Amino acid sequence: MHFFEYKSGDVTGMLPLIGMWSIITVLIFMLYKIESYKKKEFILLNRIYEQQEHELDIQEAERRRIAADLHDEIGSSLAAIRMNLQSLSYSSVYDEERATSLLELVDQTSQNVRRATHNLIPPHFETTPFTSILQSYFSSLDSQGAIAFHYYCNAYQQHFSSRQELLIYRIVMELTHNIIRHAKASEATVQILFCPTYLEIMVEDNGIGLPAAVQQGIGLNSVQSRVRLLDGKIHIDSGRCGTTFIIHVPVSCEHAC
């Protein structure tokens, strides 16, 4: 055991040993630091997700409030104005013509209000079956645009809370709006497939595909954060022949049991 033979004070002989020990100590310290940073990062990420969740909830509540105000106050007043305009009797043809053009203006405005309200949140969302809401949404899309939307939903069962359904609805809306705005597609298929343990949302289009940045996860923020809130997984498959989104949302236990 040669290292007992070192005389006290013979520091130079112990240098390699001291060096080794200090390196090991530094390494252990660094490992410990990395661990704690990882933990902190995890906590911060979680906080961000919580924040996002909170933000989305606030956003939905605000949307609901604005939609209710728009419909109840402005929409109803416009309808009242219209009814009263119609029930007036006019003394001359000129007056009547002016009233008619006013009526047209009121009509246009109330249509705009209605569209705005609907875009904020479909009326009576909580009390209407989710499939009817989707059906309604796609029939309105179909009558609007140049893109042929095909929609299919298999036997949907009430396994999600109305908050989760709203998240799913927003995801579908966002994806279809993206197709309309950016994809340059002529056809799109949206399928809501209910499996015993999860819900699959499959959105396909035959457009130009997503820009590379979006494919790497930039953009589509609102979709991504909603999928995360639902504990779901998103798979994006995009190329020059179009884009396919596959989203799986697990059925939460409390609703499944």
Next chain:
Amino acid sequence: MPVNIMLADDHRLFTTGIRNLLGTDPALRVTHIATNGQELLDLFPVRLPDMVLIDINMPVMNGLEACRLIRDHYPKVKVIIVSGYNDAHLITEAMQAGARGYLLKDCNAEDLFHTIHLVNSGQTSFPFRPHLPVKNFETDNAFLQQFNLTRREKEILQLISRQHTNQQIADHLHLSIYTIETHRKNIMKKLQLKTPAALMKFILTHPCHSVIFGFYCLVLLS
């Protein structure tokens, strides 16, 4: 005998307007105006109307609830929903709640009178909403319609019938393997098959196989 009508809407100016408008028709008479569903139903024991026009959004009791109660307790009273919403799902819900008609709040005076007289004569009147049929994939193709297959799924089925692997199909369609696998799973589910062997058997034995094959030949030839 004029038709006795009651109105229910929490918006006074609207009900006043509608009453004035209906007053121009001697065949119609507005007897009472309520501001919500409960108030309307409270009026019924005093004097039963022939017809009521109700709004959907009202405090205390909304129009659809009131409509269901009227259907259950006063089936002779005809209900027309007058609403600011023109959503298909609400129109359907109104129908299910027993309404005989549905009017938009910004309708023309002619539409209003037309609907009231139509409903009074025992008919129903609802706005036309183009309902998308649930099965709307290539309605001309009976095979697709039967199993609710999408065009993409049909394409993949064709490639499977040619013994292509998932990788080959993915390359052919410029899709990822995961997408193809998902499509495959969905096809199996829609055809109610459990194993890949069952799928092969389905492709070989199904009479529509010839249709697919014929289609494929056409594609090859063209």
